[in-house]
Amino acid sequence: MTNTALVIIDVQRGFDDPAFGNRNNPDAEGNIAALVDAWHGPLVLVRHDSTEPGSPLHRGQDGNRFKPELDDAVPDLVFAKKVNSAFHGEADLHAWLTDRGITHIVLAGIQTNMCVETTARVGGNLGYRVEVVVDATFTFDLEDLTADQLARATATNLRGGGFAEIVSTKDVTDRWLRAPR
Template sequence: MDSHPDSNTALLLIDVQEGFDDPSWGTRNNPNAEANISRLLCLWRKRKRPVIHVQHCSLEANSPLRPDQSGVAFKRQVEPCEGEVVFQKSVNSAFIGTNLESHLRSERIENLVIVGLTTDHCVSTTTRMAGNLGFKALLVSDATATFNRVGPDGREYSAEEIGAIHLASLHNEFCKVVTTEQLLGE
């Protein structure tokens, strides 16, 4: 799939939820991710292309993404519109415990443009599975974001490092990594 998706390409928004604004996650990269996601979402809606939202409903006791917490809500700029499909999950992959794969196959969607939070967890896991299941995916680098992490040796890795390493690992193996501008043709 080139960087200009065809009309049956679905935009897959992963976990663009209020709970990721909670300071407990740490330091974040790419503060413009939601703005880029919103730009792509507007284009998909304008062209009447398929839009699929994924919502993480955590089972962790202290997670801001628990269904009984306000953080489970979608961010305002990307809230689903009537007729847009929503899948809820409690693990990293949007394909596990949901009907996402069967929905895509029944709608004859073979191509995905993937955006969302976080690059190294749910975005990466879903992208890997999409590739393994035979879907062609574009992962939009500047429409994803992540947080700093501490490794098992105690070393802190910046959000920029984490994001870049995961995008590099996914590119040309499970997907093609592109930018918002490449998709918009600017």
């Protein structure tokens, strides 16, 4: 499984700001930590550097830092982005993955229907086998849809559109715990 990378997207303290509103999946951070703990392949951490001066995700703000669940992570690549897709950041993720022979990516992080979904779509378009660990993501209510509705819609769009497989934390950790190290 050396051709597989775990990509953790925007797991930052700023998303705890009440201004984001109601969120779903209170187990997301625990599931992200379980993925990182079980993982023994390439690990990528992506951070969103907001260009909005008042944003809790703005570079230099405490909210721009990764959440404590990633404190013990030993990533192979860490970089920032200013847009939704991790494929459009300070590092050329596609080149980095290609140089290492990685053809399969497993995605988790924040927000399900924004940066995780966009990264999955771009990854699928680039020809990667993409898995989204939907129970290791969360999002927020948006307009007239709840966070749970948005997460279900994302899973349906990605699976139904052929962009990604939708998997659980248990699916991934069981597979990695059985894999030779």
